[in-house]
Amino acid sequence: MTTMTRHARGRGEAFADAFANRVTAANANASPLREHFDELFVTPDAVDELDRVVLQLAVQGKLVAQDAKDETAQILYSRIQADKAYNENHNQLATLPKVSDDEIPFVLPSSWIWARLGDVTNYGTSTRSKNLQFTEDTWVLDLEDIEKESSRLLRKVRLKERHFQSEKNVFSKGDVVYGKLRPYLDKVIVADEDGICSSELVPIRGYGELDSHYLRLTLKRPDFIKYVNQKTYGVKMPRLGTKDARLALIPLPPLVEQHRIVARVEQLFAQTRALREKLVHAQTELERLNKAALAHLLNAETLEEFAERWSFIAENFDTLYVEPAHIAPLRQAILELAVRGKLTRREPEDEPASQLLERIRQEKNKLAQEEKNKSDALPPIQDDEKPFELPAGWEWVRFGEITINRDGERIPLSKEQRETRQGEYDYYGASGVIDKIDDFLFDTPLLLIGEDGANLVNRSTPIAFIADGKYWVNNHAHVLGAIEFDLLRYLEVYINAIDLKPYVTGTAQPKMNQAKMNSIVIALPPLTEHHRIVARVEQLMKLCDALEGKLASAQGERERLTAALLAGIG
Template structure:
């Protein structure tokens, strides 16, 4: 890197400024696009949700910030500070002050090289270490202009930028493919559960003649609970049910399959939870939400989300709890007669399409205890149920291993971009050519050329 040199950004840019400091009226249609930090992405401008300003407003902003095609845009305010992008629009537009405009001197500095350098870990540390502000952190133009940049010979800059464009495009493509895996795994798990609770997963058992009697099993469970149940279990509400039970299975309600223990739930104020040492899990609609010193349950349970707010989320709506715990009144509590039955019940309810059974206003609807008790589920005989649970656990373990490998690969992919950028600006990404004019000589020549150029005369200010 003997041919490289350090310089202030102000030395290698012809203009460093930002957009308007007063947010103008803007709307979904108008004369000129209005770009803010939300529109800046490392790959360019995202104009999917762009807004517009009128021509008069644009003239005032553009006089201060004349952005052109190929200029570098840099977020300098807020949580996304540090993202740089090339301007890919060939039309004039207005900008807010959250975005800085850097016009590189093309005789000294390549635009793509500057963009990549601004996105590098070293540049980020240099920039953000000087951020000011309390409510919203921001960089001021003076700090940006004084930031030091490693300037390579101009031909080498172009080689570095071209190499980074090529390699980072492959990294982004890899990351995009990896990002599709969580959705695939979710569909895989859902398909396993759908096959398990419809009988398709164990169809081979029934074809071999292993057919039990789920009806007798349910009758036995209800007989055992008859002394503790305060009221008889509800029949299944089949209004929205369209699946037929396989041979030997029975369609029963949740309350016929398991006992509802909602009467034992107790909510606790957050202030009291903060003062506890956290011996036992404290469950709510979204799973474990904290720890608490006491417990009200010590059993194998299935907890079911009560609030509509949590339906359609990534997490399943039912989950298992084993051992001592506390449950608040945002999760229903179910207990099946055996651990195997408990596991099967959880599998049946994890992604249950409960929306038709909800009651209340949209956005605040709930799965009431009464509705939960009438949810229909397909119940297999005991022996087949055990095999279903075993197969589901095996397939889920396989999915968990895939998920762990995905997480490791995603972490590695996330480290590639900063590692490549750091390597590039250490001078290690592309070969150096001794025939390239050293950056220091180029800067001297350009500085001398600027000094010899006649200064533009200022016009008289209008009154």
Template sequence: MKEGKITKPSKFPPINEDEKPFDLPNGWEWTRLEAIGHDWGQKTPDSEFTYIDVGAINKELGIISDPRILQASEAPSRARKIVKQGTVIYSTVRPYLLNIAIIDEVFEPEPIASTAFAIIHPFEGIHASFIYRYLRSPIFIRYVESCQTGIAYPAVNDKQFFSGIIPIPPLAEQRRIVAKVDELMALCDRLEQQQDASIAAHQTLVRVLLAALTSAAEPGAFEAAWTRIADHFDALFTTADSIAELKQTILQLAVMGKLVPQNPADEPASVLLKQIAAEKAKLVKAGKIKKQEPLPPIRQDEQPFELPDGWEWVRFGLLVNVKVEMVKPEDFQELDQVAPDSIEKGTGRLLFRRTVQESGVIGPNSRFFKGQILYSKIRPYLSKAIIAEFDGLCSADMYPLEPLCNPHYLLKVILSEIFLKQVRIAENRVKMPKLNIDNLSNIIVPLAPVRTQQNIVSKIDELMALCDRLHARLAASQTTQRQLADAMTAQTVERG
């Protein structure tokens, strides 16, 4: 301080007993973060410099991995804090992301960090790696959570950060702790790698066994494939990914005609197609829809598999009317507003409801009506679609589709792999893939007889409910395991 290299630290009150989260071993002391180090002040860059912002941090390793070399004229207004080798930096904006690092090397040109960081350059006798590990500990995370402010971008200020307390052991003990933590973390990394390999192998096995169901051409092969799965069901479906694979297989079997019995006496889908064509012609004549350009006939080589008797391959555009009606949101403030972000991917479920006013949308949206299917044309590989249960407005990134057959059956088809596979091929942009109406209309889908459609929907809903219960039990089991692990860890710490 006498040399003017560091500023005089703020004065914080003494640490009271209520602040201390646990008792310390002999030789340890509680102190405030402001007492264990200093900063190097601030400066406005006047020449080329190494800029360290949040994006420069490898938070898994706690190092600076991607700094930028900038000219003084390019300096952001936040580029002000001086740092040196050995300095610990802590992002006080969205601290839950744990953007914390040690400046582990000498950077040339001079390094300057963002004002989003709190700076601690440890005094002699304080190990930088010990500070780093403490700042990532549950104890300090809970402290930060107790004093941070803001919802969208929670943050702590420097006063709150530096008034936090830290347990300081002797320097030799700090070094031993750091070495032991590094050793245990390396072991955890190896265990994680083994677990990842085991999960990957498990998922491959699940995928192969389920694929045997969808590829089985004869009843005997299908029965054998199912027997292999049924015999090991409890061991196979033990992860969220494996349950998701099971759900997709259920949909795929359904649209292939393998999920419910087929009744030769049912009215074939060809009759339904004639009724749909007559209905479309009637709507065109009444001026309610535009006359559709004829869709190309479906070639034999386009059909991915053989359908049961009474089913038909159909272009998707023949089964829906696209009903886009753009309006100004300000005229419909009290209606519901639906956008891709409010739909769960791949499930046909609406995640939440909000009004147009609550959504804050400004640009034109499309009207939709109860019973229509809302389908996201942006990043369609995410398979975001629902059946509307109310009237409202939807984002311009969605198509309101008026179904001309059982809407629940049609939604199941949209969510199935046979539909998704064609969507991935038809997406016409790289950065923000989009499905235009022509590509959507030309997708081929399997159309079942009317009664079979109803049976399929009922069976899928029944099996999906079972899958959801299986997933809920899995989540509950994982929560119990985590709670048990936390309790064991806490008990170990207390005994220590």
């Protein structure tokens, strides 16, 4: 049993087992699901997938047992057709073709039949609000009032709060109201009172005695959603057309079985809601534990404290980390500790950073005199810019003081130009290699830092990285050199460790220009410590890689097993 499931099943409640028993009781192929339940359904997303399987089982006649005493669906369909003929006398709707064998997505129980949505409901014949009178308390339903996928009604708004100008559709209590705009959002409810709704919501009333709640389930089943997604039109505002909606297939069970299916689904969904709530609570608790462990790690003042707190994380790894994404904050904590001097020990023979800084200034002055690299004077660093207390022998400097900027040597090439110049040399952009071309601009290791793009803010990939060999760089990455390669490696760690938002301009298109980058405040260690810091970071990152790989492998195996088991019972 996983840590997440142990949290979810606290207080002695075994609702997960009860739920597994209910799902598997009606399906002989489902016993492996019961056996592996605790391993597979450890996140809210996994439970959502289970909900979809329950729906699919329900409409395939595999969730409840058939009863030979039930009146068949064919007899029900005859009554539906009589009611339809009576009510649609005045409508000029096209006659729908019979369901052909090559359309049928799965086999139904013998007492069921396939029907078209337009044959068993009034889809496409909604009453419009024009010339009708409504009270201030009339329910006015919009698509945004329904939660996607769960179809939970988020709010009820009355006419006195939401006045409208355009025509609306009118619905009655018991009607199914279906969201035809972006139908992949899966918004379907059964109205519990009369009201009016926007034209992107379609009121649907079943003919005869068709159970509205069963009809709602059929419109939420996975194969129906797949069908409507294939039939939508419009790119920005995809919607389901009336013709395709009316042609959609509906698995029609006997009426009393419809009631049993609805009752069983509601029963199971009550269990999944409880399980989901427990798992959400467990995730919240897990995040709290993660943050506390990382905060404890970040507060380590000595190497001994770091080793002790790192050991705590390692010993409790299975409790603290469940998904690969959980490793990212741990990586970030390692980087932050590294650039604060908390991961390495001072050595007596280390020359102070002030001597390195003096050599850098001499080299930069020499380059300026040779007109190879000129830079503007940078303002002195104020006390309120210093984020932490420096270890002995370190210095506060600005980024532009210790780097050699080579942005002027970049040359951007358009995609069309690159297509005619394919070759062996890496072509770098803001987040790394984006192409290969037939020539190079640089043939020495340099530090590249993304100049623009969302990654400056969301940091989905490292923003700073070393380019080696022979390569080309476009104008979306800053190009930096230094008098020592170890300094470049340390700056790679430092830039990836800090928050760059104070140095970024623009929101729609974030950008860190050269002036902003040069003003970044850097904690500069002695040169000999640069190598030790980078080596320690690499060592710890390899451990993170292994942990992340272990979690990714476990997650992949869970997903594979879940898919196989659910396919088997479907």
